[in-house]
Amino acid sequence: MPAPNLLQPPGKQAYAQFRPDFGQRFIVTVDTEEEFDWSAPLDRDAHSVVTIPALRKFQQFCESFGVIPSYLIDWPVADCLHAPDAIGDAVSAGRAEVGVQLHPWVSPPFAEDVNEYNSYAGNLPFELEREKLLKLQNRIESAFGVPPRSYRAGRYGLGPRTAEILMECGITVDTSVRARFDYSGTGGPNYREHPLRPYWADAEHRLLELPLTTVYWGPLRQMGNVIYPHLWRAPTMRGVLARAGLLERIPLTPEGITTEEALRGVDIAIDEGLPVLVFSFHSPSLAAGHTPYVRSKADLDALYDWWRTLFAHLAKRGIRSTSVDEIVNSVQG
Template identity: 60%
Template sequence: MATGNLLEPPTASARARFADDTPRFLLTVDTEEDFDWNQPLSRDSHGIEHVPRLAKFQEFCENEGVVPIYLVDWPIANSDYAAQILTGPVAAGKAEIGVQLHPWVNPPFEEEVNQFNSFSGNLHRRLERGKFTQLRDMIEKRFGTAPLIYRAGRYGVGQNTAEILVNQGIAIDTSVRPLFDYSSAGGPDYRGHPLHPYWVNDEHTLLELPLTTSYWGMLRRQGNLIYPRLWRAPSMRGVLAKLGLLERVPLTPEGVSVEEAIRGIDIALDDGLPMLVFSFHSPSLRPGSTPYVRDDQDLDALYDWWRRIFAYLAQRGVKASSVKDVMASVQR
């Protein structure tokens, strides 16, 4: 059975279609441990102090009519508090649980902790499978549901990831981040991958829902040629954005303004994307845990960002979706 390769861009025939023409969006939450983003990765230097904040965010999403997808890693899967907060909403269909693999904090612990090994797809096939299996099984045990969606931590898929996911019953991957290149740190280069959903394997049992990022500006059609060349002069990226020439806009509240996100939404919809995938990191719900939310004012701004984006999506006729909805509406 051909399971496909997530590192390779798909053929045109692999493009996934949906049963109707209504555009959709997913809200994915990288639900992970707190750690210092400015320090080297460690198996031990992390916490889960932000977990109680998930309760407020879940209530917020329910009030907005949005089903968040919590992509849970090992420290969160082992948190009693996280299970208490999320099990009820998951059982009621008001939230969904997926898998997110951070290999440096996920047993079995056999590899050296370093940048290269932080991309789980770089690990030996047996070790990547072992880590994934332990996490998947723990999530099903703790949250009472078999997860169907996966995101590799640091977007780090590898040659064997698709096969592992298919064999473990995962139906959707959302690790691919088009327009981004992580190869300088040993990770994947996704600049050649499309933004639209596509089937990873010929059997249509593994669907890729890439995270949504768009180039905006007069030079956006040349974005893949120009933007990567500016890594030595990052200030030039800001200059081009201010001049309305070129800007890379991922759909996240972390480092992206509402106005920028709306431009990204408009470009994606104008390009005919049937699915928009939003993301952010759960530690941002606690001030001081990420670079994006430093105080209570920043946290209020994060909630306001989501509130305004949800309103704009409704205005544009974009439907709040979920794993359940995707599975029911995608054509095989």
């Protein structure tokens, strides 16, 4: 039996089936990471972790809506004493979850050159990818007192043998696949043909893939996977098609996606019957001045308003919050 390879799109027979009472749910995932200059070359040392205390406010905000956020934590955060102070109590009480996010350039052991190709962990030699992931998983469990059950590769950088490592580690959910996106131009994976529905990565149903949710909107949306790959040659056409209301790609994130766009995306995802809507964003956006998306206090207020509006809309549509733990316990087979 071939080893599971998350880089290969699965057939429909691999789609996970959920208990009838699960219905449709949503999950909020947070790429919980260090701050660095997104416009500069990657650097092992040029980063900080000053936004970690801001996690406490976001956690309290989510709790007020009955939402259990899933914090996917990388090494600088796991190695910072302030992280358990910010969300440790919530994790212990089951009001939040922690998972693994591997940024290889800041995660020991440091045996590779720092460059764009190696920033996709799946491009590293198997033993090095494995050792980095094991060390990070153990550091998170030591910091928070619970074993992380989910994983997201930094920069969505899965490799051909990542699934083997995850199953060895006891990880039960991967959420690295960013369906509708192609990173092959910089040495990363191509997820353009991957489905939005959760699916099993292996025949024994030990590893569930939970793709991030991105939908196409507009009259041309059924042709989105055909049209979008050609737009890299004419990037202005993406804006033209979106403004004309013909075709728009909408990932479920507050970063670069307006409230109105996100509401359209949510409605499409619900109407298409997706069992889980996967939201994501980066934790440094919880403080002003650390990502391109939140430069000011007004931007930060807008981010919280975005979530407030989306949570209200999801409730109106009857879509409840879920968690990695609940998802794992709700899949059948």
